Amino acid sequence: xxxxxxxxRLVLVAIxxxxxxxxxxxxxxxxxxxxxxxxxxETIEKLYLQGxxxxxxxxxxxxxxxxxxxxxxxxxxxxxxxxxxKNLSELKKKVEDISKMEKQxxxxxxxxxxxxxxxxxxxxxxxxxxxxxxxxxPEYIEVLESLYKEFLSKLSPLIQESMTDDEINTFISLVxxxxxxxxxxxxxxxxQKIKGGIENQR
Numbered sequence: 001x002x003x004x005x006x007x008x009r010l011v012l013v014a015i016x017x018x019x020x021x022x023x024x025x026x027x028x029x030x031x032x033x034x035x036x037x038x039x040x041x042e043t044i045e046k047l048y049l050q051g052x053x054x055x056x057x058x059x060x061x062x063x064x065x066x067x068x069x070x071x072x073x074x075x076x077x078x079x080x081x082x083x084x085x086k087n088l089s090e091l092k093k094k095v096e097d098i099s100k101m102e103k104q105x106x107x108x109x110x111x112x113x114x115x116x117x118x119x120x121x122x123x124x125x126x127x128x129x130x131x132x133x134x135x136x137x138p139e140y141i142e143v144l145e146s147l148y149k150e151f152l153s154k155l156s157p158l159i160q161e162s163m164t165d166d167e168i169n170t171f172i173s174l175v176x177x178x179x180x181x182x183x184x185x186x187x188x189x190x191x192q193k194i195k196g197g198i199e200n201q202r
Contacts, residue, residue: 002134003133003134003135003137003138004134004135004138006138007035007039007043008043008046008047009135009138009139010031010034010035011028011031011035011040011043011044011047012047012052012053012066012070012135013074013135013139014028014030014031015028015047015053015064015065015066016066016070016071016074017074018065018066019071020065020071021063021065022054022056022063022064022065022066023063023064023065024061024062024063024064025040025041025044025062025064028040028044028064044064048064051067052066052067052070052135053065053066053067053070054066054067069132070132070135072131072132073131073132073135073136074135074136076127076128076131076136077128077131077135077136077139077140080124080127080128080140081140081143083120083124084120084121084124084143084144084147087116087117087120088117088147091113091114091117094109094113095110095113098110098113121144122171124140125137125140125187125190126175126183126187128140129183129186129187133186137186137190141190168191171187172184172187172188172191175187
């Protein structure tokens with residue numbers, strides 16, 4: 001499975017955010033600060049041919065509407081982004097409390113809260129795999145990369161220790177057994193990107 005390109009996701013998300021009523025080309029022109037008019041038009045055509053959007057002629061006006069599957073996928077994505085932000089907020093509060101503990105207790109407590117966060121992230125990735133992953137996974141990965149740069153990179157040694165290669169391989173093997181090779185490969189690639197993001201911060 002191929003992920004949608006950044007420009008395809010920019011245009012598709014902009015259309016989806018307009019809801020069931022859709023949007024017009026003139027409204028999409030607001031993306032002109034990062035995409036040329038030709039690029040926007042070419043991307044719209046490609047998304048239409050791939051079945052991601054529908055085109056409706058309303059009098060003299062043409063409206064672009066994201067398919068129901070796309071809008072449902074965006075709902076799922078936004079929910080998991082909200083859950084990630086909420087978990088991060090709770091984690092930051094816990095870090096403040098943990099920092100007041102003795103050093104030996106801090107290490108154990110840090111591992112616990114990070115394990116909970118990584119479990120939540122893994123759950124979100126599996127959920128997104130079931131809902132237009134070509135769109136949702138790269139969008140979610142971008143959020144994770146930003147998260148690591150801003151906060152979790154400081155705790156990367158503990159993250160690495162909490163999630164060993166053996167644990168990753170075991171998890172991927174379980175996914176392969178119960179969900180199939182395709183899903184296992186997607187999760188493996190995603191985890192490698194996350195791990196790469198951490199290593200780049202060192």
